[in-house]
Amino acid sequence: MKIEEKAKCPYEKKCGGCKYQGIPYEKQLKEKEKKVRKLLKDFGKPEPIMGMDDPYYYRNKVHATYKHMRTGDIAVGRYEEGSHRLVPIDVCQIENQKADEVIQTIRKLAKSFKIKIYNEDSGYGLLRHVLIRTGRKTGEMLVVLVTASPVFPSKNNFVKALRKEHPEVTSVFLNINDKKTSMILGERNIVLYGKGYIQDELCGYIFRISPHSFYQINPVQTERLYKKAIRLADLKGKERVLDAYCGIGTIGMIASKHAKEVIGVELNREAVKDAIGNAKGNGVKNIRFYQADAGEFMVAMAERGESMDVVFMDPPRAGSAEAFLQSVARLAPKKIVYISCNPETMARDLKYLTKKKYEVSKICPVDMFPFTEHVECIVSMVRKEK
Numbered sequence: 001m002k003i004e005e006k007a008k009c010p011y012e013k014k015c016g017g018c019k020y021q022g023i024p025y026e027k028q029l030k031e032k033e034k035k036v037r038k039l040l041k042d043f044g045k046p047e048p049i050m051g052m053d054d055p056y057y058y059r060n061k062v063h064a065t066y067k068h069m070r071t072g073d074i075a076v077g078r079y080e081e082g083s084h085r086l087v088p089i090d091v092c093q094i095e096n097q098k099a100d101e102v103i104q105t106i107r108k109l110a111k112s113f114k115i116k117i118y119n120e121d122s123g124y125g126l127l128r129h130v131l132i133r134t135g136r137k138t139g140e141m142l143v144v145l146v147t148a149s150p151v152f153p154s155k156n157n158f159v160k161a162l163r164k165e166h167p168e169v170t171s172v173f174l175n176i177n178d179k180k181t182s183m184i185l186g187e188r189n190i191v192l193y194g195k196g197y198i199q200d201e202l203c204g205y206i207f208r209i210s211p212h213s214f215y216q217i218n219p220v221q222t223e224r225l226y227k228k229a230i231r232l233a234d235l236k237g238k239e240r241v242l243d244a245y246c247g248i249g250t251i252g253m254i255a256s257k258h259a260k261e262v263i264g265v266e267l268n269r270e271a272v273k274d275a276i277g278n279a280k281g282n283g284v285k286n287i288r289f290y291q292a293d294a295g296e297f298m299v300a301m302a303e304r305g306e307s308m309d310v311v312f313m314d315p316p317r318a319g320s321a322e323a324f325l326q327s328v329a330r331l332a333p334k335k336i337v338y339i340s341c342n343p344e345t346m347a348r349d350l351k352y353l354t355k356k357k358y359e360v361s362k363i364c365p366v367d368m369f370p371f372t373e374h375v376e377c378i379v380s381m382v383r384k385e386k
């Protein structure tokens, strides 16, 4: 399919979020293939990258920062790369378009409700950021208003006015961040409206997603990524499967109908709560979730002498801990399917596993992040017979 390229983003230079702006999409894909080929050259030849048919407006998670201008207006945008200077941005080529509209509505409402915008230098003011998550298939939206204090004047009327313009907003949170920090979210959440999470559908399952839980940011590619990962595991219905770094339980849940039993492990308490709710909501009975550090969990499993047939692992950018890899080797699953958003740490971990009787069978790059230099990769490994 021929992709209709848009004109270059006018904020590209200052925003810095999209390193591949101005490069035709086909060329971006080639660059990413080259990067994976180079980083994983010791483990085999990658398949062609799985690109998008339409690489625009894919981000389901959008963040914006507000700033009071000297003119009395409120600007909204992102911080310039590596700084805290705000680049005013009205529309973004990779973000969900409805979310960008909600961000503009909040700007307008903040002005009419006379909400003070937080000033990073003086520490004075209330509204700092907004974070929006959108369920692609359900259309539900979760809005997090990040404020310096829990006291938000006329909050009910504010939410009412927001929902009047955007009825698809089904959950609104206040997140309190009263620290001088570059972290967006604080620790405390107050539900202002709705059930406190949104739902989305992936591969025929409904998932609930709370504000602090990890959820892949490109839902179109996520379905393709998960389907591919599960195909590579080649499950026959009899396996004991581990979904390590499971987030809200997506991979494990989708794999569960092809396996005997699935165990999910995840560090984030909120995500584990979502995962348990997701299993219940989808009527999946052969899956259990544990809140733990994946490394510690695996060490304990190996010490108990448990066995696993297949391990899916999807760690954060930093990759896996050595304790985790060591225990995987001890548990000796027949297959490992490693999903990573950072081929550099993936290469490091593959080096370890290939010294422990594992052999790479497939390398499949997936473009989850068009216009950025980032690339996702699935690698399947099999344990060598004697």
Ligand SMILES: C[S@@+](CC[C@H](N)C(=O)[O-])C[C@H]1O[C@@H](n2cnc3c(N)ncnc32)[C@H](O)[C@@H]1O
Residues within 6 Å of the ligand: 213, 214, 215, 216, 244, 245, 246, 247, 248, 249, 250, 251, 265, 266, 267, 268, 271, 292, 293, 294, 295, 314, 315, 316, 317
């Ligand atoms: C890249 S995400 C993958 C989540 C999930 N597999 C998915 O596709 O949505 C990595 C997850 O690992 C979790 N995590 C980070 N460090 C961890 C650790 N030490 N042990 C267990 N989980 C961890 C994060 O909270 C996050 O949910």
